Amino acid sequence: MQDSYRRLLEQIREGRLSVEQALQKLRALPYEDLGYAKVDHRRLLQKGFPEVIYAPGKTVAQIKEIARRLYDRAVPVLVTRAEPPVYEALREEFSGAEYHPEARAVVIRTAEKAAPKGCVGVVTAGTADLPVAEEAALTAELMGCRVFRLYDVGVAGLHRLFDRLDLLFQARALVVVAGMEGALPSVVGGLVACPVIAVPTSVGYGAHFNGLAPLLAMLSSCAPGVAVVNIDNGFGAGYMAALINLSGEGGGAD
């Protein structure tokens, strides 16, 4: 199905199809209306990845039904911020469902399995930033990327980071996760040549204001080649890094 969409996009690029014609074709592509949600199969076609299910604020029954619709079309499912009961419920129906407790995520994979491509690195300043980092790493892995992790290398002890420069230099895109003062993305951005996706976390207290301190710091970074996602948004960072990494591979998302 992805092929047909790709062909369509190519025809637009080649001028063999007008935008008007393309839009009409796109409208023909189904999405399913569950009443409380509209499962968007078009996104899959467009981005090379299914719509992630953000669990908070949805009932277990709703999550289950959305997952089923996605799974029926043979796309991998990722449920983020999922507590164990969500996993229990999903496992009843999807025997292959996996729970990743550090990432607080459920994954339901499809049969097909390609070799991971390129290289995405996920780096954290502290131990407490781990859940956000794992969500990012898992997302990138599910999108087909080779991923390495380098945790607890914050700026108060930079020799731990410098010991692994070789690893950092291998990445085509880096996710750098930090709470507290959020300084690590600037330091990493000053060392590497690839794009850095900075993720502030809510780890801290007082004048940290639940992530405001590292968010503002990262946006004010003096290092070029750094862009920022929302506080604790591991999924968004992993997704962005995967897009960049795969674009370098000349495949997948493009």
Add this chain to the structure above:
Amino acid sequence: MQDSYRRLLEQIREGRLSVEQALQKLRALPYEDLGYAKVDHRRLLQKGFPEVIYAPGKTVAQIKEIARRLYDRAVPVLVTRAEPPVYEALREEFSGAEYHPEARAVVIRTAEKAAPKGCVGVVTAGTADLPVAEEAALTAELMGCRVFRLYDVGVAGLHRLFDRLDLLFQARALVVVAGMEGALPSVVGGLVACPVIAVPTSVGYGAHFNGLAPLLAMLSSCAPGVAVVNIDNGFGAGYMAALINLSGEGGGAD
């Protein structure tokens, strides 16, 4: 000179050089100390692009001297947020200096000129976002990217955007610039498959709080594949988009 650095990095990747050895070699690379500033030739090596000169807070004499040091090593120079007097002063010494008034930037190009690679798109919501967009476009062009511009296609009249979907689909990376409510990056992010770098601008008034409104909106975007840079940071967005675009080309910045 860039070659020698590349070789060095490759040797690290191939394990033929330890990090320790590499760091010693790197230390040997010169940077020049002007007292009030340290001109960092290493950055050029590392990122494939010279250190940009951010004009505010620097005297014309300081800007001139830093530019000379960079130019002497045959690297292109970019001076951002530069008022006309800065340009006047630079033109005295660098006959080839160009002034880009919309981007408020001075450029001093080197002789060598490569064909632009890949495709970066720069999109704005309104007419007033133009200076930030031009800074981004100019930066990406200087880094060797092919760039297209699509201006004044904000969300209050989306048919103007939909008329040019064909153009959007060509980009390997998009810079989307918006003030007011900052909604355009989310809309674009929902349409395209490439990474989107969102730039909030200070265009607005009242509850806009000089760019806070679109900044928070872009960070809270419901579309994946969107990362954010600082308010009005056209340079940072163009730099990031160029890195992504060139990484897809398998060259330049990597």
Add this chain to the structure above:
Amino acid sequence: MQDSYRRLLEQIREGRLSVEQALQKLRALPYEDLGYAKVDHRRLLQKGFPEVIYAPGKTVAQIKEIARRLYDRAVPVLVTRAEPPVYEALREEFSGAEYHPEARAVVIRTAEKAAPKGCVGVVTAGTADLPVAEEAALTAELMGCRVFRLYDVGVAGLHRLFDRLDLLFQARALVVVAGMEGALPSVVGGLVACPVIAVPTSVGYGAHFNGLAPLLAMLSSCAPGVAVVNIDNGFGAGYMAALINLSGEGGGAD
């Protein structure tokens, strides 16, 4: 009773009654003093709708008593942000009390039932915005409006919205509910000719700051014909939309 009030207002407009005389007559209209609250029957006369009971911070006994006073004067009662125990208590006394769990509201209708008038549309960006939207829809329905719902049509997948433009064009007033970046009211405002009441919701995390992000975005909207109510204020939005819709009908609220 409403008739007598209407006559009074008409006499003022027609100059047959001075303001002084009118004020004296108005003072004669009763309100009931429960000590901790003053049940304002005058509001009913004035707005065509009873004073809504906002449940948080009131005891079940207080809510029950205020409801009884209103009900005794044959006006419909709406209790917002009501948990099930509030409903249980009210049902004991008012057998016709209905609980609307999605809207978290209790309704006690009066016997008389008029055909719904005009058309109010309630639109949401996501599934999680549903409780706020339902509160708005229920309010408008109780005030005598015909209401349609269009949910989960956020800006990251605009084709879902464009598929139902026919529905949007039927509304005389629209309530557009959105959390995250709050972009939907701007998009809708750019498409329709009727007034849009924008409702930011607290759905989001991190830089969303409990609704601040969409609130600022909606206030900075580039689309004219958009006004904003408080975060999560479904009741206020439904009330405002109903006033506008009924004013178009030449009846009810006017």
Add this chain to the structure above:
Amino acid sequence: MQDSYRRLLEQIREGRLSVEQALQKLRALPYEDLGYAKVDHRRLLQKGFPEVIYAPGKTVAQIKEIARRLYDRAVPVLVTRAEPPVYEALREEFSGAEYHPEARAVVIRTAEKAAPKGCVGVVTAGTADLPVAEEAALTAELMGCRVFRLYDVGVAGLHRLFDRLDLLFQARALVVVAGMEGALPSVVGGLVACPVIAVPTSVGYGAHFNGLAPLLAMLSSCAPGVAVVNIDNGFGAGYMAALINLSGEGGGAD
């Protein structure tokens, strides 16, 4: 031209035209591309009013050109936040251009003149709120509404307001403008039966934070039937009130 658009919308409503067909027709409607701006004639069709020209950040030449394009299609032009030099330049070309110094606005009217419809009231708390109020009043007048003004009736001397209740009761929609503590919309909202559009102004100092104080107050209003626009946004308030007023007239904007 407006007629043809109306017919089109009616055909959609009546089911005689599919959305797809309508969209194709709409695409055929021209907009003009000035490079730095896209003059959107479609908005005129859609809203019954031309795109307003917000002067700040645009050159006089740009404003002039956009005005000419609009004027050529026989639509009234409104330039907001316009300093006298903008007016001087426009008067050169449009002999009928009027300058409204209190509203800081230029108006270029078309020949046709309809009798004003309905009734919009514009009320201010203080004398310093006058420029914002005049912008609102002028906007509503240009859109074809009958408008009355009631200025300097703030809450610290409510007898000035109560003396004119007769006037307030005539409005089909009210714009209430207030700086300082922003209490007036709540008081008015408690007295009238029509929708109230509240406009916070930047008039104040210290803890007023350039309009934040009345903005938050108005959003937290205890009176239903009140919606809020951005700080100092007189145009937006007047536009919204006119939409509501005309919808009640069964004409114009609908």
Add this chain to the structure above:
Amino acid sequence: MQDSYRRLLEQIREGRLSVEQALQKLRALPYEDLGYAKVDHRRLLQKGFPEVIYAPGKTVAQIKEIARRLYDRAVPVLVTRAEPPVYEALREEFSGAEYHPEARAVVIRTAEKAAPKGCVGVVTAGTADLPVAEEAALTAELMGCRVFRLYDVGVAGLHRLFDRLDLLFQARALVVVAGMEGALPSVVGGLVACPVIAVPTSVGYGAHFNGLAPLLAMLSSCAPGVAVVNIDNGFGAGYMAALINLSGEGGGAD
């Protein structure tokens, strides 16, 4: 004991005692050191009222001991923000302890009872502001003031306030308590001749930001003769109003 302090202050005023001498005498006055707290009997002398015990963050045992020290010197004790268990514990030792559930306060009175003086009024905008208002009223009563209460007379229904102007005019000092938009103190301040102490409350949601909205509004009040205390600070407002009221009486606090 209060007498001796009064005499001392009078001697200073009359120049019969130098400040140096007075300070030496004051130092001789005892305070008791409990280790975790220093019970300040000097405050009693100075202000005509004991140090209030703010319960949160103190153990029941600590509260009990501080109360005992105060009681032993025959001064009335006021424990604010006290949950029922605090009362239970205090009643064990002080049989005359009273619990005021609406004010969330425990009072232990001394034997002597003077006739209440002057007149303090406590006014609220809504029913939910009642706990803060009761804390203010109780404080003023304990300090020897005659107090009247006027509740639920907010700005959305001002006729309820105007019906009781006679009551308002009797006060020598008014405490006006309001959440939501916090407009009531401005309205009252515009009607009366006595000082108004405004108390913002945390009653509200969304853009109310836990009391920020009414706090900023009250500080920006357009009515002179209004001063503000902290959000929910009923004690502080009652204390201030009592000081003003008693100063008018020529007694008590002076």
Add this chain to the structure above:
Amino acid sequence: MQDSYRRLLEQIREGRLSVEQALQKLRALPYEDLGYAKVDHRRLLQKGFPEVIYAPGKTVAQIKEIARRLYDRAVPVLVTRAEPPVYEALREEFSGAEYHPEARAVVIRTAEKAAPKGCVGVVTAGTADLPVAEEAALTAELMGCRVFRLYDVGVAGLHRLFDRLDLLFQARALVVVAGMEGALPSVVGGLVACPVIAVPTSVGYGAHFNGLAPLLAMLSSCAPGVAVVNIDNGFGAGYMAALINLSGEGGGAD
């Protein structure tokens, strides 16, 4: 004229006049409508002091006309935040106009001159707080109070304050003005028995945020008997202190 108002209020208090009757009488009292402003002579009656003219945002001509209307009724005029040109213009018409440059205020006194009553103290932490303090002192003097000044006695050198405790103890009401950390009102509030009106000033930089730091500090004061007015609001503080002082005198404002 004041007498007739007083008699009216007394009749209400004594029950010899109903509120209805009183309101009718009050309505009969004139205010003058200048179009852009409504000069409120009723306030004079009510508060014992004329409406102050806040100069910013008013033209010199407007200020002059409002002043004339007030002066014609033989009430003293106070123009605050007045630059020298305002004074020049007023002196042309009112030969007795005085300019107080430190207070940035113009005063036009009436012939009658009563002996100053009671005692108001105005205290500042630093030299830069002087303009705000002078505005407060002047306001209280004009309202008939005896006033003393005690400047530059901030908390970093408390011995300067303790040297003048004798002066502090004489006040019936104190205005305490402080920028920076705003600690002085708490210290003074812990020393004196009279009410303290705290005024934060915009004197400071950085994390001071134009007066936010001392504003929040003063609202969080640990000393009872302290209430706060807006940042830099010397007039409001002086007015409040005068009301309190005169109420103690049994005259003037009551």
Add this chain to the structure above:
Amino acid sequence: MQDSYRRLLEQIREGRLSVEQALQKLRALPYEDLGYAKVDHRRLLQKGFPEVIYAPGKTVAQIKEIARRLYDRAVPVLVTRAEPPVYEALREEFSGAEYHPEARAVVIRTAEKAAPKGCVGVVTAGTADLPVAEEAALTAELMGCRVFRLYDVGVAGLHRLFDRLDLLFQARALVVVAGMEGALPSVVGGLVACPVIAVPTSVGYGAHFNGLAPLLAMLSSCAPGVAVVNIDNGFGAGYMAALINLSGEGGGAD
């Protein structure tokens, strides 16, 4: 082991070792990689004190393992913000573990015990600031400092502070802890000659905004010789004061 590090630093200072050589030696120093954390023995060498374990966000098992690694190298362990279950778990393995409930901290001391040096004072404004103060005092004690405590001497009753000036004058460094308006560090800073470390606490409500009020106040302090740490950061303040105190001793940390 500390000796060898000291020798290394001394050799750098004496020019007998180049930075390059030193860095190579430093890299040779071990740190242990636990996967989720990197136990940094180098910090111990560098600062004279082990890495503190901040308990929140770590599992009991993780805390236990990190503690063991530190303990095995004979360094004292400090676990901050530790609830009783953490202590229970640690006591199982470390029989000498002590729980300090007021400081919410666990300490595991090493055998060696030196006489406390110099003098650090810890001062609080109120009783509720005690947990933060105890954390500071415990930290300084563990680092080898003599510590005195002076609690509940806030600015509303300064005589309690002045009674103990003799104690204050003994300190080589002072930690001053205050919630509410945070005025105490300014007062103390104006009295003493030694450096003052100011710690704002989250003790307060309303406009205190969880410590923002005293934080801004302390940063705006008018007294020189005052520096600030994060809200509630007792550990950081105690650490800083200990560094200063010991540097004066010519030992320990230097």
Add this chain to the structure above:
Amino acid sequence: MQDSYRRLLEQIREGRLSVEQALQKLRALPYEDLGYAKVDHRRLLQKGFPEVIYAPGKTVAQIKEIARRLYDRAVPVLVTRAEPPVYEALREEFSGAEYHPEARAVVIRTAEKAAPKGCVGVVTAGTADLPVAEEAALTAELMGCRVFRLYDVGVAGLHRLFDRLDLLFQARALVVVAGMEGALPSVVGGLVACPVIAVPTSVGYGAHFNGLAPLLAMLSSCAPGVAVVNIDNGFGAGYMAALINLSGEGGGAD
């Protein structure tokens, strides 16, 4: 004169003088009252340094007079944030006045000149942070410290910092100045053993919010041994560092 004060303090420490007696003696020490300011000679005694004159908000005449009073007592004078006209005026009277344009400061030295003691380092992240750094360096030098400067070594190019570790290790106290993301103090704090005084600067734009970003970052620093002063407060940082440095010397400030 300093000797006599020292003796007094020593007598207190040794218990040979009671606090009461000491306070009486202290009161006897003169300060001069200029009306608008109180020149506090006591501070000199207490801190070993005169009261600095912060120029903004003071007239040139006031500055001159305060300087004269200080100079007459043979203490060095430091005028901060001083524009050239201030210097011109001071040079007329004090021939030895020096202007330091980078630090925006005037210095009037006394005859006596001691050898600089200890070692204070002043480090900046960027070139634009230089004025703040120079103010800090000058302050520490005037207080008798040996000072070194290390500028433009920000985190985006850390090799510039690591090249000068030998210099950093020499300091007894470090002032680290940074705008943008404010990461440098954390990095330096992780490398050195001495106390670090962090100074955020207003250098940055957009989400930097005039220094808020680095301020919050520095307060949230993950490195212990770091305390923070106000944004751009070079004087405060230099003063604090000098106090620490000299306390280690066993002289000067103690």
